[in-house]
Amino acid sequence: MELGRIPLSYCWVLLIIFNEGIRFTECHLFTSYNIDVERLANVISKVDLDVLLNGYISMNNIDHLKSYLGEYNKIRREIIESDVNKFLANPINEYLLIGRLAEWETIHQLIINLDSQNVSFVNNSIHERNNRDNLFLNVLSAKKLLPTNDDTAKAALGLLRLQTTYRVDTLDMAEGKIVSSGLNIYSSSPLTAQDCWLLGQQSYMIGQYDYAISWLKESLQRYHKEGHKTVKLEQILQYYVFASYKQELTQQLLQLMAPRGQTELRNIFDLSESQRAYTQTSTGQEDHNEDYSALCRGENLVENHVEDQLYCSYTFGNLGGALMRFQPIKKELVSRNPYIVWFLDVISDQDIDSVKNIAYPKMGQVLTINALNEERFQSQRRVGETTLLMDKNYSILRRIARQMEDITGYVLSEASNILSYGVGGHFSPHCDYIGTKTGNDLATLIFYLNEVEIGGSTVFPIAKKRVKPVKGSAAFWYNLNPNNGEEIPSTLHASCPILSGYKWVMVKSINSLEQRPEANVFN
16 A cells, blocks of 8 residues: 555554554553553544544435444543543543444444445545555554453443442433542543443343343433434343343233243243353352442441450561561551451552562453362453562562561562552452462462552451552451461452552462461461
């Protein structure tokens, strides 16, 4: 293709997309579904699709192109008028950004079909049209940078996770508002009927039938108000009936139908149930119990007289290190049973920056270990980015480990697991005492490497306790009884979804096979 024959505006668009595809900034924001939304937002802010699509729209009056361009321009205008970080502070904007860019391949295919029917811009030569098509194809050849429909579905699940955990109102979310837990932000781009339908469908698939009904009702209302329909009425009604049936709201409908109709309707329900079960398995979504959600919202579930028995103190360590005698560490007893303590100011800002700089280039999708065969697999129960660093390779990690060994009296594992969570990122309730051939995790130590705007606490639903992600602090708890090695089920814990901001943590395990007999953090 001869670049000299491509209109300048197209060359500019191509340059921006490829440039954004290979250029990294110092701090990119990743969603809970591993999409670099900061880079995508920068692309949208610089790519004016009016140049590319208005010619087709003016010639053919195609509603789909009109609708897409309108939604795209709403997002683009909001990014330009505010800034990328402010735009991405709203989880709804992240969903819209991913959803609109995921539609790009469909739009491109529509343009190809129009050109195959000899539909083109006014006064465009065939040669220019071919060059334009080549441009689109070149852009799409880098579509690994663009989200897919599967990413949009995951983004919808991320929004639902935030809604169910933080009790965000359906109508507010549909209007682009997040009002919960001290957050009050707005998007200038409300959701379409299709967006609400997808949220309703995904709610149904994970068994959240009340939310499914509320989203499908909202989808139906927006459907009747839309000029260009973004979703088919049959799609809305299908899942509305499914969800209503699960709530036993459509038994009268079955009774009124003829026997053959009842059989067909039940077959539809059975098919949908199998689809729902498959989706639950593949996405790893579970119903959040109320204590987990309440703790994430910051509610206090422990009676005051129990809280009064907890205290703050200074610890001088267990190994008699000289530094600890002059710089004792602040320690807060979070829970007696299970034993959970919170150390403050154990890692400096400078050390945190060093750890992040080492970890960032190595970050990849989170893997979970299978305790039966020790194989690692990708899991949606833990959603974020991670890397595993060996302490022996980095002096900063060895120094941090030595300090924590002085504080706790325990030998820490050689590996440091660094995790980064974006908006919606979370880790579902789990325990850490799953054993492997190399031993069991006697205790867990988690360092908090940044201040999280809203969300991201470590919560213990059975113990009804919460540790806030304060930068420079670390939480410690036993997974096994240090005296007899018995598992402690009340250490069931989770990382709350990020409602606003992002979260970095470093996790160190304390292996039961590597400890000195005298080691004990109670001293």
